[in-house]
Ligand SMILES: C[C@H](O)[C@@H](O)[C@@H](O)[C@H](O)C(=O)O
């Protein structure tokens with residue numbers, strides 16, 4: 355492979371949306387009608403190999419992320435993939451610290467979602483070039499190379515490069531046996547599919563039974579709109595799943611700090627493992643207070659799906675403000691930054707249970723969590739990967755969950771390639787499915803709207 359062949363010659367980006375709001379799939383106390391969507395990046399090398407990456411969105415606004423990706427694209431096109439991978443941390447910083455664009459973040463919001471989509475596409479490309487699934491690519495990289503992918507600026511007060519290398523060297527011990535175990539058993543999952551906010555009691559009962567029959571032992575339910583309804587919903591769920599299975603709740607940032615504590619005290623009788631996103635995702639001390647108050651009730655605090663970067667994660671971890679660290683593969687700046695969060699969580703003894711409620715998130719986080727087991731924490735104890743049954747049919751290599759465990763992905767890359775039919779059908783607003791839904795009056799046609 356010559357380096358000329360590995361030159362990135364194009365970056366294409368699409369706005370892809372799925373009409374999930376029609377069935378209340380993905381709904382919660384704050385996002386009542388999400389249309390699961392993504393900005394989908396396709397990188398192409400001169401040799402013709404493609405890398406596919408995405409960042410998750412909830413419908414409206416995806417076009418803004420697409421525009422941000424277009425603004426970043428000139429930093430990528432013309433670069434040689436092999437040079438990027440040699441010194442990936444430096445390249446990552448060139449995106450996040452671009453001297454003018456950084457004013458729009460820095461390292462947060464739309465710009466960081468855009469960075470994640472591009473960076474994820476690069477890791478997919480790397481996996482495809484080496485013919486390895488991402489978890490294996492990560493597990494095979496030597497500790498120094500992994501560390502060279504990370505930007506340690508702002509986190510070296512908690513973890514240095516040298517410490518990270520040492521931790522990763524320790525993680526090499528027993529790696530092959532762990533790979534063998536993973537191949538045999540897979541990685542435990544929990545399901546959120548049973549408890550979206552907009553689901554009726556009947557649907558919840560039916561889904562709880564379905565997932566129990568599939569072998570699931572951990573379930574997550576949305577709360578936070580109305581206390582009486584929450585109590586009713588949790589009673590229903592406990593009735594079906596019993597008291598030995600794990601139950602978690604998710605408020606998606608709806609409460610004030612005091613309100614969160616009071617509300618959760620009223621739900622404690624349902625034996626809850628964690629409350630997820632009780633309040634603003636930026637309120638580190640608020641989360642710490644909630645965690646302290648709820649600890650005697652056996653309830654931990656989980657958060658991370660909207661934690662905007664490694665600096666915020668660092669402080670959450672330092673402040674004992676999260677007992678479950680929910681990295682999100684598409685919110686912070688892609689794999690490189692996520693590696694730094696895993697390392698900090700490991701050093702500070704916090705369990706990582708990735709967030710996956712969105713398009714392609716299950717496909718991605720399985721790789722990250724499997725790498726963590728194989729080459730970093732070395733354990734799956736009390737750790738679970740979220741599972742939602744959304745849009746898997748649109749991926750060429752969808753996740754496979756059997757007996758409530760993710761099977762190890764075997765195909766090269768980050769599992770983020772859409773099927774050839776997906777974009778023509780679901781690109782917004784011109785995809786054939788969208789055109790049909792506009793004509794049926796299911797959604798307003800944005801083109802007609804403007805004229
Ligand atoms: C809008 C989305 O579906 C969220 O509700 C979802 O990501 C959720 O917070 C989760 O934890 O899966």
Ligand SMILES: [Mg+2]
Pocket residue numbers: 604606630631659709711
């Ligand atoms: Mg959540």
